[in-house]
Amino acid sequence: MYIGCDMKTAYWIGAILGVSITLIYLFQERYPDFMNLFSNAFPPFVAGAAMIASVFALMKYWGNLGDRFSKIWIGFSSGMVCWFLGELGWAIYTLILNVEIPYPSIADVVWLIGYIPLFIALFLYVRTFRSATSKLMRIATDIGLFTGSFTLFVFFAAQILVAPVEEGIITLIFDLAYPALDLALLSLSILALLIFAKGKIARAWFFINGAILMTIVGDMLFSYTTLQGTYYNGHFLELFFHWGYILFALGFYTHQKEL
């Protein structure tokens, strides 16, 4: 089944979108009202693009529920649907219910639920091809992840120790949950990238790894700024989430074009 445009056009669209939103954030002081609207209304669209790309891939690979690729792409699509609903929930809170920073909220619960199918999808994908990895490759990935997790733990432990008393325990749990779950996703996606490094689908995994990395940086900065009370709608850190969704969309799209 042929779905969508050629890869070159898709990359151009992704690059132009990425640069455009960066420019919108760079010059936000000139249009503060628009920025508040953009910061809250744009994410459901970009998350929606990633969701649609994953659903296109699911449509391509769907056979029956027993097929491995069917299960994997149900996982990716369900995760992206949850993240889209999370973004939509945030937009409804801020633009309709007038909650300035709805964190933590029901939207966060939906976001966190999205990690489960995403993790399962990545796990199934990597488990299928795991025997192609060398022991050295697995050890190197484990060491890298341990270092990352340890750095993250030290970073947050330090933040929690200096966090204001009014910062609730639930907020702290959410603050920690996002980057920790991102790292869990990264631990699998890195292995996939290493396995497929010399193949055509490596390009898709390159984008997916980039997307997860962007999400990690975005989540860490979001947790940090909300703890410090310095987060506002239109903060530059939001760019990492937008870029992340663009990369997810490109990753899923590339995958269904290359295989």
Add this chain to the structure above:
Amino acid sequence: MPKEREEQFAEILNEALDSGLLLLGESARKAIYFHLKKDFSITKENAAGRMEAFARGLESIFGAGALVIERSILNVLYSKLELSYENNEDSGFVESLKRARDEWLNKVRLDVSLI
């Protein structure tokens, strides 16, 4: 007689390739065949006769991951030929196929001579 056996082996190999590629599911198998045809002119029908190109084609899609699909194909092939498959890390896919063919031809020859 040997030509007949070679054809029989090619037929079994084609079936094994088809079943082995099912590892990821029916739609993924179709997608793999599509890319093999587009980039390497390999079809479901001529795959058995172009094993080196087939292996290159798989590697061009999956990189090191092709190894897993190759093993899946070899598993099916050995079981269809009623031979015991030992996963040998050192020997490549094409080499393993050649070994399977030789072992099977020897086995068939032996069976015929016993009759």
